[in-house]
Amino acid sequence: MLSILKKAPWLLVAATLACTTYTGGNFPLQPAQQRRAATSADSVQLVQGPVDRTYVVVGKVHAHGRCNWFFGFTGCGDEQMQKLLREEAARLGATAIIDIRSGSFSRFEWSDVHLHGTAIAY
Amino acid sequence: MIRGASSRAISVGAALLLSLSSAACTAVATRSYDLPIEQVDVAAREAVVRAGYPGTGLNAQRTLLFGFFIGDGGEQIRVELVPAGSRTDVKITSEKQFAGFLAQQHYANEIAAYLDQYIQENKPLWERAVSTPVAQP
Numbered sequence: 001m002l003s004i005l006k007k008a009p010w011l012l013v014a015a016t017l018a019c020t021t022y023t024g025g026n027f028p029l030q031p032a033q034q035r036r037a038a039t040s041a042d043s044v045q046l047v048q049g050p051v052d053r054t055y056v057v058v059g060k061v062h063a064h065g066r067c068n069w070f071f072g073f074t075g076c077g078d079e080q081m082q083k084l085l086r087e088e089a090a091r092l093g094a095t096a097i098i099d100i101r102s103g104s105f106s107r108f109e110w111s112d113v114h115l116h117g118t119a120i121a122y
Numbered sequence: 123m124i125r126g127a128s129s130r131a132i133s134v135g136a137a138l139l140l141s142l143s144s145a146a147c148t149a150v151a152t153r154s155y156d157l158p159i160e161q162v163d164v165a166a167r168e169a170v171v172r173a174g175y176p177g178t179g180l181n182a183q184r185t186l187l188f189g190f191f192i193g194d195g196g197e198q199i200r201v202e203l204v205p206a207g208s209r210t211d212v213k214i215t216s217e218k219q220f221a222g223f224l225a226q227q228h229y230a231n232e233i234a235a236y237l238d239q240y241i242q243e244n245k246p247l248w249e250r251a252v253s254t255p256v257a258q259p
Contacts, residue, residue, distance in 0.1 A: 023174065024171070025167065030251045056251070057247050060247070062171045066187065068190065071190065109190060110187070114174075118247060
C-alpha cells in the first residue's frame with residue numbers, strides 16, 4: 001500500500017502525459033469514380049506558396065491535437081501534427097498538401113492545436 | 123444543531139449545482155446555405171473535426187481527458203442537415219454531459235463559425251476537383 005502511495009505522483013504524471021490526443025480527418029472532394037488509390041505518407045510533400053505544376057484537387061485534410069499545459073509539452077509538436085496531416089492526405093491518394101493553415105485555442109490547462117490543408121495530386 | 127446546519131448546506135449546494143447544470147445543458151446554432159447538401163455535409167464534418175471531435179461524423183463526443191487541476195472534454199455535438207429546395211438548412215446542437223460539467227463548454231457557435239469558413243474556402247475547390255488538372259503560375 002505504502003509503495004503505491006510513494007508512486008502516486010509518478011502515476012499522476014504518467015496519466016496526464018497520456019492525455020494528449022490526436023484526431024484527423026480526410027474529406028474527398030472528387031466524385032467516387034475519380035478517387036485515387038492510397039499513397040505513402042512519407043511521399044506526401046507539404047508545399048508552402050504557389051505550385052508551378054499542373055495538379056488536381058483531391059480533397060481536404062485535417063489534423064487536431066489536444067495537450068495539457070503542464071505535462072503535455074511533449075505533444076502537439078509541429079512534426080507530429082504534420083505527420084498526421086500527411087497520413088490523412090495519403091489515404092486520399094494525394095502527392096502534396098497546399099494552403100496549410102493552423103489554428104489553436106486554449107482553455108484552463110488545455111490547448112487545442114489544429115492544422116488543415118488542401119490535398120492535391122500532380 | 124451543527125449536524126442539521128451542515129446537512130442543510132449540503133442540500134443547498136446540491137440544489138445550486140443541479141440548477142446550474144440544468145440551466146445551460148444545450149446550445150443551438152442554425153445556418154442556411156444556398157448550396158447542395160453534399161457540399162454542406164463536407165464542410166460540416168470538417169467543422170466538427172476542427173473543434174476537436176474525434177472521427178468524421180456529424181454526431182460526436184469530445185474525448186474525456188484527466189488534467190492536473192481540471193479535466194477536459196465530454197461535450198456532445200449533433201449536426202443536422204435538412205435539404206430545403208436548392209438550399210440546405212443546418213442545425214447544430216451542443217450538449218454538456220454531467221461528468222466534467224464545470225469544465226465543459228458549448229461548441230455550437232464555434233462549429234457554426236468554422237462551417238461558414240469552410241463553405242467559403244471549399245467553393246473554388248469543388249470546381250477544381252471535378253475539372254481537368256490546372257497549372258498555377
